[in-house]
Every structure is written in C-alpha cells, then in structure tokens.
Amino acid sequence: DGGxxxxxKYLFRKEGQNVTLSCEQNLNHDAMYWYRQDPGQGLRLxxxxxxxxxxxxxxxxxxxSVSRExxxxxxxxxxxxxxxxxxxxxxxxxxxGRVDTQYFGPGTRLTVL
Amino acid sequence: xxxxxxxxxxxxxxxGEDFTTYCNSSTTLxxxxxxxxxPGGHPVFLIQLVKSGEVKKQKRLTFQFxxxxxxxxxxxxxxxxxxxxxxxxxxxxxxxxKYIFGTGTRLKVLA
Numbered sequence: 484d485g486g487x488x489x490x491x492k493y494l495f496r497k498e499g500q501n502v503t504l505s506c507e508q509n510l511n512h513d514a515m516y517w518y519r520q521d522p523g524q525g526l527r528l529x530x531x532x533x534x535x536x537x538x539x540x541x542x543x544x545x546x547x548s549v550s551r552e553x554x555x556x557x558x559x560x561x562x563x564x565x566x567x568x569x570x571x572x573x574x575x576x577x578x579x580g581r582v583d584t585q586y587f588g589p590g591t592r593l594t595v596l
Numbered sequence: 597x598x599x600x601x602x603x604x605x606x607x608x609x610x611x612g613e614d615f616t617t618y619c620n621s622s623t624t625l626x627x628x629x630x631x632x633x634x635p636g637g638h639p640v641f642l643i644q645l646v647k648s649g650e651v652k653k654q655k656r657l658t659f660q661f662x663x664x665x666x667x668x669x670x671x672x673x674x675x676x677x678x679x680x681x682x683x684x685x686x687x688x689x690x691x692x693x694k695y696i697f698g699t700g701t702r703l704k705v706l707a
Contacts, residue, residue, distance in 0.1 A: 516695075523605075525697045525698060526639070526684065539693075587638040587640070588638060589637075
C-alpha cells in the first residue's frame, strides 16, 4: 500500500512538553511538507524539505523543528516555545510527475492541556 | 507576501442547487490547484489549471482560471450530499517548492 502515514491520529500532551509527530511516505517523493490547520481555517506552511538533509522554514516555523535524515521520513517536533500548539497537523509529499501535486497524510490532531 | 483569499467562507445549499467558490490572489498565480477536504479528513487533490482562461470539467465540477491569472473558480452543478466539505485553492509557485493555500470555502449541503 503506497501513501503517507501519520501517527498517532490523536495526541494529548501537557503544556511545556515537547512532542514529535511522525510522517512517513513510501511514494519515493523528494519533497515533503508540514502544515498546520486551525478550526475553520486554511493550511499554513510550517516547514518544507526539498531533499534529504535539507529543509526550509515556512510561514509559521517559530516553535517548531524538523529533521530529514531519510527520504521516507519527515518528523515534526512541537516545542514548548510554540505559544498555541493545539491544532490539526498535516504532512504532505510532492509528486512532480505529469501533474505536480501534493498528497496528504491523514493528519494528527494535537491537544495541549 | 502573497495572499490567496476565497469567497464565500461558508455556503449552505439545498441538495440540487448549484455552488460556486471564488479564489482571488493579490499577485499573479503560477498554477492553480484545487483540493477538497471532507469533514475530519485531509485535503485531496482535485485538479490543476495552468493556462490563462483555462476551463476544465470533472463530471458536475467546472474549474476556471482567470484570463489575468489572478483568480479562479470552482462551480458545482446540482450539488449532492457527497459534495460536503471544504474546498481549497492553492497556488503552486513554479519558482519555489512552496504552495500557498487559499482560506477555503466550507460547503454544507442540506438534503
């Protein structure tokens, strides 16, 4: 089965704790992305990676960190510096085939108590 | 920076009525993509428009790209309950790896 997986689907953490969200893809895509979605809002770009061992900040990178050690994996860490971390987090990868498009994972809903 | 706005923000229609969402950019769009996100789900790619004035159809869905490449629209004919969700446009910037998503239009279809 090809696709993008994110785990867990729901995540609860106490305020002040760092938490890492996983994102794995077996689509052999080079580029991967992390977005944040708040209720009733659009998607805002946190970080993106064009290739292994390289990543760039998106529009709302403060309080987040990422790594890209493997092509298949692009984990996102939500640090305690993120003022309002409760949100729906979506990971995506980019297919630069005949139609350049993004494939999204199922998302992780993070709630910080 | 570039802003991509969609109107309306919400739309409730009776089943069988038509629906249109508009996507407007503060700058010229590179390529416009449309995605659908079902409630509780994740965005799914619908279509990409590349050329000025381009019109594409997928069954009851009609997508248009403005002549000046600063706006786009999605029109659904005779909505069905399966059309419920949020529709996003996104500018796929040809010069970077970034996508700029619109604010989305949430569609509710009343049976």
